[in-house]
Amino acid sequence: MQNLGINVLFEGTTLQRLFEGLMMTAGIAFLSIIIGSFLGVGMGLLRTSKSKVVQFICRFYLEVFRIIPILVWLFIVYFGVTNALDIHLDGEIVAVIVFSLWGAAEMGDIVRGALESLPKHQIESGKAIGLSFWGLYRYVLIPQAVRRMLPGAINLSTRMVKTTSLVVMIGVIDVVKVGQQIIERSVIKVPTASFWVYGLIFILYFIICYPLSTLSKKLEAKWEN
């Protein structure tokens, strides 16, 4: 009987392991996006500060994350920082730290762009009704900025989900790593294993990222009216 390649997915604990790998990927991405977004809003506010020093530091922080590849950051923190401080951090933790800091830098840039794109009149008419600095941000600027930054933020989130595949390099077993293990084990028996396994992984990534873009479309439509 001809061995159907797709069966490779249903042997033993294969599906369960892939699912666990997926949860690792999604977990790291999800946590990092949440933490990164909060830090990013703060970063964005700082970047609209009038202080040149604050501006420079924030800008420097962003550029450092843009210039140095994320993979290198993972190594720096996983091997370098833990070594220097003589502590042990699990790869998962390191991944969340690095992705959160990266998310904060990029999200900060998106928030800054959105805040700066708001007309200056909005600030003045907010001030004219006596709003405080925080009131102005809370009721007038941030709600409008959020609407403007949504496409960029969603785009960043899907980029973060995809970039989590780098975490294998610091020993985290994510969905891609699980897939490789399965392929290695079964490739002799099932030559098409890599097609099926990677095919499934493709669909799994789609399943994580698709809701994000649907969400953004929904919100955009809601704010449209």
Place this chain on the structure above:
Amino acid sequence: MNKENHQVLLEIKDLHKEYDTRTVLDGIHLRVHKGEVIVVLGPSGCGKSTLLRCLNGLESIQGGDIQFNGESLVGSNVNWQKTRQKIGMVFQNYDLFPHMTVIENILLGPIKVQKREKKEVMEQATQLLERVGLSDRKDSYPRQLSGGQKQRIAIVRALCMNPEIMLFDEVTAALDPEMVREVLDVILGLAKQGMTMMIVTHEMGFAQAVADRILFIDEGKVCEMSEPKEFFTNPKTERAQQFLNIFQF
């Protein structure tokens, strides 16, 4: 009616304002009495907007003094959040908050800044909306309104804070001609009710109708200050004559 013996609400003494090294306001003196309507006229770029903006702290000043209800508005310890509740300002571009409905726009200041009861503010807002003929637009968003409607809402938003003086900076300049009237009528109504106002406008007929006094500014200086009838029929300075001639078509 002569309001010169009313209490002085706002006093501007020798006001100087510079952008970088350019002097924009050069020693402005003005006393605004309670209930008085001052219309500020002058050629483009003479500093009319800047004057109004200095009065509610949107611009810093480089010299002189501004006193509101006897308290100085100069220096770093001025509580602008408190003062701005008393000095309402409406801008040329009816800057409503686009993400809020009409009523949310109006309630924001009274409820979040002044911490007033929602029910009481709601009643006042409803009355004000009725007065400007827009009580049916409460739940509309700004982009669903015409320019004239937006500007009337912006006036209501400022009025709902119960200000003691209102500043209007060319509030009809961005409007289609047929909408100018509806906004000016609202302001005329306010004048009748005794609201103290400083109005920058290019509508000369309106200026003459609404003003107690005309303040004519040229190159950052008070060039002329007179009753409207006198200013329009018999301007004292040549600059004012030239300015008025532009409108004689």
